[in-house]
Amino acid sequence: MLDIEVIEDPAAAEASLDPIRTRILQELAEPGSATQLSVKVGLPRQKVNYHLKALERHGLVRLVEERRKGNVTERVLQATAASYLISPVALASVAPDPHRFSDRFSAFWLLALAGRMVQEMGKLIAGAAAARQKLATFAIDGEITFRTAADRAAFAEELAVAVTHLVDKYHDGGPGAGRKHRLVVALHPVLKAPAVPKDTPQTPLT
Structure with missing residues (x-):
């Protein structure tokens, strides 16, 4: 089972x-049968079987084993991944194209870059899994608080200079160069937590 599977086929999406x-995929993080699922999702086994066949047809669940119980064969299935992410490829005709614009201060360009990353990583993960090889990646995730907009702008400028320096230092564009890698650096505001209504009772501390 993959940690994350990127869905490219529109029908599968x-x-x-x-x-x-979606609920069935969640429950099938661990192998289960239609009978077991019917209890968990509150649907008749026949209805669950209908949904399982659709998911299996699109490669989102796989057969783990078949158990013989008298005259009945019970099929045990499992989701192909713990989590799923839909690639922009599934909406190819309207997917964002990073090459349409390249304004580094544009939120839409950031989204286009993120969409391309999902698309490319999905293909790379699938290829690495098929070849049974480890995929070399690196990521940093963190939060930073700026006192003013001017501080944010200064940080972005210094970051751009530092990244450009590192690229110039390590990039090898000569003949017979090694494997190309894509570098994306992003900075955006953190989503604010939803406000708690004043009349919402607070849980007492114990």
Whole structure:
């Protein structure tokens, strides 16, 4: 089972977005049968089987084993991944294209870059899994608080200079150069936590 599977097929994306099938995929993080799932999701076994066949047809669940119980064969299935992410490829005709614009201060360009990253990483993960090789990646995630907009702008400028210096230092553009890597650096505001209504009772400390 993959940690994350990137869905590229539009039909598979549509199947995964159905609320019942999403719940089934969640439950199938551990192997289970239609009978077991029917209890967990509160649907008749026949209905669960219908959804399982759709998910299996689109490669989102796989057969783990078959158990013979009298005259009945029970199929045990498992989700192909713990989590799923829909690639922009699934909406190819309207997917954002980073090459349309390249304004480093544009939130839309940042989204286009993020979409391309999902698309490329999905293909790379699938290729590495098929070849049974480890995929070399690196990421940093953190938060920083700026006192003023001017401080934020100064930080962005210094970051750009530092990254450019590192690229100039390590980039090898000569003949027979090694494997190309993509570098994306992003900075955006953190989402604010939803406000708690004043009349909401607070949990007492114990």
